[in-house]
Amino acid sequence: MMSRNMKTMIAAAAAVAMLAPLGACGSASADSDPNTLTFFANNTQDAYQPVLDAFAKKYPDIKVKFSTTNGSQGGYQQVLQTRISGGKLTDVFVLPPEQLSDMVDNQLALDLTDEAFMKSIPEANKAPYSQDGKTYGMSVSTWINALAFNKDLLKKAGYDKIPATWDEFIDMLKKIKKTEPDVTPYLEAKDGLGIPVEGWLGEESAADNDGKMLDQSITDGETTFEKTYGPLYTEWSKLFKEDVMTSDVTGISADQMRTEFTSGRLAVMASGAWDVPTFKDSGIDFEFGTVPMLTKDQEQYTPGAADPSFAINAKISGQKLENAKKFLTFLASPEGLKAYQEGTGNIPVVEGYDAEIDPSFKTVYDTYMKTGHVYLNTLGWPAKGRTALRAETFSQLQQVAMGSIDGTTAAKNLDGKLQSYK
Amino acid sequence: MSDPSTETVHGNARRRRNLAENLTSLGFLAPILLVYVVIMLVPFAQSIVYSFTDYGGYDFATAKFVGLDNYVQIFHDPTLLNGLGFTLMYTILTTVLITAIALPLAVVLNKKFFGRDFVRSVFFFLSVPSMVVLGLVWQYIFSPMKTGAVNMILDKLGFDTVPFLSQPGWAKFCVIFIAVWAQIGWHATLYLAYLQAVPADLYEQAQVDGASTWQQFTNITLPQMVPAMGVSVFMLLTGGLKVYDLPFALTSGGPGSSTYTVTQSIIVTGIGSGRYGIGSALGVVFFICCVVLVALQQVATNAIEKRLS
Numbered sequence: 001m002m003s004r005n006m007k008t009m010i011a012a013a014a015a016v017a018m019l020a021p022l023g024a025c026g027s028a029s030a031d032s033d034p035n036t037l038t039f040f041a042n043n044t045q046d047a048y049q050p051v052l053d054a055f056a057k058k059y060p061d062i063k064v065k066f067s068t069t070n071g072s073q074g075g076y077q078q079v080l081q082t083r084i085s086g087g088k089l090t091d092v093f094v095l096p097p098e099q100l101s102d103m104v105d106n107q108l109a110l111d112l113t114d115e116a117f118m119k120s121i122p123e124a125n126k127a128p129y130s131q132d133g134k135t136y137g138m139s140v141s142t143w144i145n146a147l148a149f150n151k152d153l154l155k156k157a158g159y160d161k162i163p164a165t166w167d168e169f170i171d172m173l174k175k176i177k178k179t180e181p182d183v184t185p186y187l188e189a190k191d192g193l194g195i196p197v198e199g200w201l202g203e204e205s206a207a208d209n210d211g212k213m214l215d216q217s218i219t220d221g222e223t224t225f226e227k228t229y230g231p232l233y234t235e236w237s238k239l240f241k242e243d244v245m246t247s248d249v250t251g252i253s254a255d256q257m258r259t260e261f262t263s264g265r266l267a268v269m270a271s272g273a274w275d276v277p278t279f280k281d282s283g284i285d286f287e288f289g290t291v292p293m294l295t296k297d298q299e300q301y302t303p304g305a306a307d308p309s310f311a312i313n314a315k316i317s318g319q320k321l322e323n324a325k326k327f328l329t330f331l332a333s334p335e336g337l338k339a340y341q342e343g344t345g346n347i348p349v350v351e352g353y354d355a356e357i358d359p360s361f362k363t364v365y366d367t368y369m370k371t372g373h374v375y376l377n378t379l380g381w382p383a384k385g386r387t388a389l390r391a392e393t394f395s396q397l398q399q400v401a402m403g404s405i406d407g408t409t410a411a412k413n414l415d416g417k418l419q420s421y422k
Numbered sequence: 423m424s425d426p427s428t429e430t431v432h433g434n435a436r437r438r439r440n441l442a443e444n445l446t447s448l449g450f451l452a453p454i455l456l457v458y459v460v461i462m463l464v465p466f467a468q469s470i471v472y473s474f475t476d477y478g479g480y481d482f483a484t485a486k487f488v489g490l491d492n493y494v495q496i497f498h499d500p501t502l503l504n505g506l507g508f509t510l511m512y513t514i515l516t517t518v519l520i521t522a523i524a525l526p527l528a529v530v531l532n533k534k535f536f537g538r539d540f541v542r543s544v545f546f547f548l549s550v551p552s553m554v555v556l557g558l559v560w561q562y563i564f565s566p567m568k569t570g571a572v573n574m575i576l577d578k579l580g581f582d583t584v585p586f587l588s589q590p591g592w593a594k595f596c597v598i599f600i601a602v603w604a605q606i607g608w609h610a611t612l613y614l615a616y617l618q619a620v621p622a623d624l625y626e627q628a629q630v631d632g633a634s635t636w637q638q639f640t641n642i643t644l645p646q647m648v649p650a651m652g653v654s655v656f657m658l659l660t661g662g663l664k665v666y667d668l669p670f671a672l673t674s675g676g677p678g679s680s681t682y683t684v685t686q687s688i689i690v691t692g693i694g695s696g697r698y699g700i701g702s703a704l705g706v707v708f709f710i711c712c713v714v715l716v717a718l719q720q721v722a723t724n725a726i727e728k729r730l731s
Binding site (some may be wrong): 070077078079082084085099102106108180184190191246247248250251252253254256260263265351383384385386387388391392394395396398399402404417420421 | 432444478480481495498501506561562565566567568569585586587588589590593598651673674675676678679689690691694695696697698
């Protein structure tokens, strides 16, 4: 028979065993070793490995502990938010523009304005990470959307590039459908619908709104989604009225769309530079074209923005802070940028650095990145509602795709949603 | 007749022994109670407090008291109401369908036939992969395009393709179908464990009395399975109410918001938007709904058990 002492000892051991995981929870995510930097990023370890390897080669005494969510951008923001709530912000982290004001207001991101590594960062990339004249994030690259097209399929329909206007584009899609009945003419991913609309909004902002983001005007109550987005959503819905994109699009993910394109079953898809390696591996003959505008005389714009920036935890100091600055200095150096582009596929726009541009992406690079003709509607929305409002945008456009509501109603519904975030 | 002083001595000894046993039990229970308090009760209490504030997830010291504003707002959000509707539909349908299929399946798997162990393993294996993985795989199987696995077969057979994930009704069907498909094996295994504890002589007796297979099932198997059903239904209800992974991986809550769930709302509308106050209010309301549903289920199970015993 087990003695009472033995029972007590087992109970105590069990208690210690149960408490061990809790003890682990309490350990700070920021490593106490001054030569160990913790880094939380919004991309996979594979994507950052070239940077980590090159940095380790240059600074063998500094160890970088990498962590990521392996999820979407929205997922990254949620985890970052949760980490901050739990007091687990890493030494260096990727700062999305949506979280800038909260980070600054809560003194979590270090002011980088006067740091030497910020001198070569273009103003367009500093702007989304600046508040009250100070810059808190170092964004070294810009992302843009463009339309990837299968050159062979377009050629069969009598085209060698994406037409300049929306009506011509729809005519082209109709011809593709006629010449190749088994081919899907055009697709956008279910959680990325309405890509041309954002390009049109960028143009309207620049031309008719004195450069102020139309979405900022909507947030400020000067106009509404119904007035601005409504007519553009109606134009976009022509894709369904003309039967060149079906409501199937509401059930297709970006990965599925990519598979269709690389298998030669899809002629045109909304995409970006990050897809270049996949397309090349598939062996298809492809190129990127610009987003068709509503009229010929409009300047060309596309969805895009400065990529999420690298920021330093404002709470760190001493040797750790010096090491964090070394890491950002390295990231902004030619050596770091080369490794960054190699791993992530993102295109660096740092002054004095000539990024390698794949020939298939050259046209859109010249049209949008060199001119800064990019627009991201969410940057004009209230910071607290961006993630949910963006999800609502896709939800509304899915309903337009299914024909259950029209473009004007979808835009009106967004006005209702916006009110709850003000 | 025993001496009263001796009884008092025995009583005291018994009380001391009981106290010692209780303390030992408490020693075993304390760690798990502590974990439960730290990771469940404390965060839940925090959520209740947050739900009456505009806490943004950064500094609670700067949060303002907003009364019931967060609760009012969530009941005016159509996306959330859609989410609540689909979550309830998912929970009820998966619970009913899985119970209706898993129980007869367990009876079949309890019989002797060639390859029985293999068949049992196959059904159980369905529940092993995570729902996220299943969602991503089934996305290709139920793709609404002609290249989707099911649509390709339908096309080859001369049928029209089906808009599986691109039409609200079909999308709901797909989510529920996959959830049922993935979970029946696990719940059948649970029933199987209980079935093996049913005394064989009950069936032998019934056979001698001339009871048919159906009569044996309804009069012996079903009543004996009530405790197992209580456990299974409880797990299905609680799992169904907090569902997030499968619909998110398969449809991302679409088309529109047709397969949106309450948990997705809490994450997207609350935490993801830095509105912990709203997210917490959603969590509290949802917790109350869960408690009511589970309490109803417990009352119903107890009533059935009493009636059949």
